[in-house]
Each structure stands twice: as C-alpha cells, then as structure tokens.
Amino acid sequence: MNDSNKEAIEDKINYLRTMCKLKGMRVTPQRIEIYKQVANSCEHPDAETVYEAVKHKMPNVSVDTVYRTLASLEDLDMIFRVDNQLPRARFDADKRPHNHFICIKCNEVYDIFFDKDEEIKIPGNAEKFGEVKDINIQIRGICNKCLQEQKNKQN
Amino acid sequence: MNDSNKEAIEDKINYLRTMCKLKGMRVTPQRIEIYKQVANSCEHPDAETVYEAVKHKMPNVSVDTVYRTLASLEDLDMIFRVDNQLPRARFDADKRPHNHFICIKCNEVYDIFFDKDEEIKIPGNAEKFGEVKDINIQIRGICNKCLQEQKNKQN
DNA sequence: TTATGTGCAAAGACTTTGCTCCTCA
DNA sequence: TGAGGAGCAAAGTCTTTGCACATAA
Numbered sequence: 001m002n003d004s005n006k007e008a009i010e011d012k013i014n015y016l017r018t019m020c021k022l023k024g025m026r027v028t029p030q031r032i033e034i035y036k037q038v039a040n041s042c043e044h045p046d047a048e049t050v051y052e053a054v055k056h057k058m059p060n061v062s063v064d065t066v067y068r069t070l071a072s073l074e075d076l077d078m079i080f081r082v083d084n085q086l087p088r089a090r091f092d093a094d095k096r097p098h099n100h101f102i103c104i105k106c107n108e109v110y111d112i113f114f115d116k117d118e119e120i121k122i123p124g125n126a127e128k129f130g131e132v133k134d135i136n137i138q139i140r141g142i143c144n145k146c147l148q149e150q151k152n153k154q155n
Numbered sequence: 156m157n158d159s160n161k162e163a164i165e166d167k168i169n170y171l172r173t174m175c176k177l178k179g180m181r182v183t184p185q186r187i188e189i190y191k192q193v194a195n196s197c198e199h200p201d202a203e204t205v206y207e208a209v210k211h212k213m214p215n216v217s218v219d220t221v222y223r224t225l226a227s228l229e230d231l232d233m234i235f236r237v238d239n240q241l242p243r244a245r246f247d248a249d250k251r252p253h254n255h256f257i258c259i260k261c262n263e264v265y266d267i268f269f270d271k272d273e274e275i276k277i278p279g280n281a282e283k284f285g286e287v288k289d290i291n292i293q294i295r296g297i298c299n300k301c302l303q304e305q306k307n308k309q310n
Numbered sequence: 311t312t313a314t315g316t317g318c319a320a321a322g323a324c325t326t327t328g329c330t331c332c333t334c335a
Numbered sequence: 336t337g338a339g340g341a342g343c344a345a346a347g348t349c350t351t352t353g354c355a356c357a358t359a360a
Contacts, residue, residue, distance in 0.1 A: 223326085224340095321353095322352085
C-alpha cells in the first residue's frame with residue numbers, strides 16, 4: 001500500500017472514531033480491524049472472508065463479533081450490503097454512489113460508476129408507493145474472466 | 156377471480172405444460188399448484204407462504220417440494236427471484252419487464268412499471284465488465300401504508 | 311467504575327439433500 | 336415400465352443470541 005492509501009485509510013478510521021463517539025459506541029480494536037478489512041478490499045467481502053482476514057491480526061476474534069460489528073458499521077452508515085442473490089451477504093465500504101456488476105458464474109462483484117450524464121433518475125411513478133430512501137441497480141451477467149474461461153474450454 | 160383472470164391463468168398453465176415437455180420435465184399437480192400460487196399472487200410470496208397456500212389444496216405437500224419446485228420453475232424462466240435484502244427469497248411470476256419498490260419497514264414488495272420514456276439504458280461502462288444478462292433496479296423506501304402508521308402513532 | 315463489547319457455545323432461520331416409494335408419460 | 340418427482344427426515348449453511356467475562360471511556 002502506498003502512502004496516499006495509508007493516509008486515506010487513516011482518515012476513514014478517524015471518521016469511524018468520530019461516528020462511534022457520536023453514537024455512544026466504543027472504538028474497539030475489533031471494530032477498527034473489521035472496518036479496515038472492508039474498506040481496504042475492493043472485493044466486497046462476505047462475513048467469512050472478513051473473519052479470515054481479521055484472524056491473521058487478531059487470532060482470538062470470533063465469527064459472531066464479525067457479524068455483530070458488520071451490523072454496527074451498517075447502522076453507522078460506514079458500510080453497506082451489496083444486493084445480490086447469493087446466500088452470503090457481501091459488504092462494501094465505498095460511500096460514493098455507484099452500482100454493481102455481479103457475475104452469475106463466479107459471483108465476483110465489480111463496481112460500476114456511472115457517468116454524470118447517465119445518472120439514473122427515480123422513475124416518476126416510484127414515489128406513488130411511498131418515500132424513496134435508496135435506489136439500487138445491479139447488472140448481472142458473465143464477467144470477462146469467466147467469458148475467457150468459457151472460450152478456453154471450447155478450444 | 157373473474158373469467159378473464161381464469162382464462163389468463165389457464166394460458167399460463169398451458170405454457171407451463173409446454174415448457175415442461177420441452178425440457179423433459181413432468182407436469183405434476185404439485186408443480187401446477189405451486190406455479191399457480193406464485194402466478195396468482197401479487198404479493199411476491201416466499202417459499203413458506205407458497206407452502207401454506209398450497210397445503211390448503213394439497214395437505215400432503217412438503218416444504219422441500221415447494222423449494223425444489225420453485226427452483227425448477229426458475230430454471231424454466233417461469234418465475235424469478237425478487238432481489239431483496241431480506242432473509243427469505245421471494246418470487247415473482249410476472250414476466251413483463253418491471254422493477255420493485257421494497258418497503259424497509261414491512262418488507263412489502265410493490266411492482267413498478269416504468270413509462271416507456273423512462274426506460275433504463277445499460278450504462279455505457281457496464282459492458283466493459285462482461286456480457287450483461289439482466290439489469291435490475293430496486294427502490295427501497297417506506298411505503299404509504301407504513302408512512303400512514305407512523306403518522307398515526309405521532310398523534 | 312460501568313455500560314458496552316467480546317468470545318464462546320448453542321440455537322435459530324432458511325434451504326438443501328439422501329433415500330425410498332410413487333407416478334406421469 | 337422406467338425415469339423423473341414427491342414426501343419424509345435429517346443435515347447443511349449462514350446468521351443470531353444468551354451469558355459471563357473483559358475493556359474502553
């Protein structure tokens with residue numbers, strides 16, 4: 001990791017501290033580590049993956065702490081669940097508005113940042129159902145890596 | 156149910172028969188009943204709800220048959236899973252392209268049909284990740300029913 | 311100091327699977 | 336008649352919870 005990344009992570013941890021204080025929550029080493037794992041990863045890890053990663057630094061951490069902490073971080077709006085149709089919940093710490101390409105073969109999740117002129121508007125008739133809080137777009141398909149593998153098999 | 160609905164359902168069952176034959180699958184009473192439940196409901200039922208409903212007509216049906224059948228119907232593209240962040244999978248038999256408003260309070264799922272001029276285009280940079288198969292939009296918020304309940308409590 | 315958080319173990323919720331008998335085609 | 340499907344029971348997977356001890360503030 002380069003210096004600017006380190007700095008960015010430090011900023012995020014500081015924000016986590018602020019948010020915890022604000023909500024009367026304690027800043028524990030587990031919370032910091034678990035948040036770091038999600039924030040440092042671009043792989044939208046599931047709870048198990050976070051657990052395995054954190055265990056390297058904190059061998060005594062338990063799975064239920066990971067689940068509980070992920071839930072707390074979600075409450076703090078520090079992380080978000082990626083909508084998917086997979087059995088495991090996956091998490092994302094990137095607060096910039098974006099959407100996901102989900103590979104139906106390997107379950108990989110890729111971030112999609114729309115161009116400004118592609119901004120999705122809330123469709124006119126959505127608001128007749130209630131108060132819109134969040135709009136989420138997933139694009140499902142087969143990722144380039146899997147397409148390549150398919151081609152290789154055919155040859 | 157009125158006559159035109161009955162007719163529409165019959166058409167759907169016939170389509171189910173065709174699709175089953177096409178794929179070498181049998182048309183069993185369970186499959187018909189389970190499909191009917193999803194197709195007749197506008198509530199995007201979960202497996203348990205389908206099970207309870209089917210049990211009225213077929214008391215011996217089992218939960219695992221419901222799960223297995225829902226999976227088969229999905230393979231046939233007769234029904235679809237609704238993307239949600241709820242613990243239970245929910246199903247939809249409406250093949251017309253549409254999206255969902257999901258209430259974060261009561262978990263109700265409402266269908267949203269976009270106007271023609273609101274058609275969502277696949278964003279330009281999505282295809283760089285792979286072959287797009289499906290684009291799905293969910294809108295999360297608080298539905299009118301729950302908003303009303305909130306107001307009532309405040310008074 | 312003390313309320314909040316953690317680790318452990320156990321339970322819970324939803325879904326899937328193995329096996330045997332049944333039944334549609 | 337035979338391959339695919341249903342029912343039963345049991346297991347699997349992911350996640351949550353109760354409780355006692357530990358710890359951040």
